[in-house]
Amino acid sequence: MLDIYKYCYQCGKSxxxxxxxxxxxxxxxxxxxYFYIDPKLVVVVLVEHIGKLVLIKRSFEPAMGRWCFPSGYVNKGEKVENAAIREVKEETGLDININEFIGLYSSDNNPIVIAAFSAKSFGGKLYSGFETDAVDLIEIDSLSDFPFEFDENIYNDYLRINKNK
Ligand SMILES: [Zn+2]
Incomplete structure (x- = not known):
């Protein structure tokens, strides 16, 4: 293992x-x-369900107890869009069609790379999965709390794409 993965670059601890x-x-x-050795791809999905936006309440860290978009890691060998569909099903119970690719989000010294999609539900039943405490629906343009680094950018890009349609 490389030296940079022996010690935390933030606090110096082993x-x-x-x-x-x-x-x-x-x-x-x-x-x-976590200190991922390779970039780690995460999908974030902004799901429209009966004209509203789907949020989930996280049941573990990071951002425990806060509301955020359905999201999760893309598995090795998994098509990115299928990871988005799988994560939304696991976390919300909804079946979705991917609408649009919103964008790719990354920053320096952050191993997480986010691929964000918009989607629309076509079936399934809204419920809380084991990774979530609760599921909620909000007015599409009413979100103001952004627990994760890229959430606000993703959301603003989503609103802009929606408006231009
Ligand atoms: Zn540390």
Whole structure:
């Protein structure tokens, strides 16, 4: 393992590791942060259901107890759009069609790369999955709390794309 994965670049503490999807990922217990060796692709999905936007309440860290968009990691060998469909099904119970690619979001020193999509439900039943405490529907243009780094950008890009249609 490279030296940069032995110590936390934020606090200098030795990294431990945690099992994520059957892979051991370097982890800082103090900063509660993973150190992915490769970029890690995450899908974020803005789902329209009966004319409203679907939010989920997270049941574990990061951002525990806060409302955010359905999202999750893309598995190795998984088509990105299918990961979006799978995560929305797991977290909300809804079946969706992907509408549009909203954008790709990344920043320096952040291993997470986000691919954001808009989607519309066509079936399924809204429920709370095991990763979520609750599911809620809000007016599409009424969101004002953004727990994650790219949420506000994604949301603004989504509104802009919607308006231009
Ligand atoms: Zn640390």
């Amino acid at each position: 990294l431990s590791s945690k099992n994520v999807d059957n892979e051991y990922i370097p982890y800082c217990d103090k900063c509660e942060k």
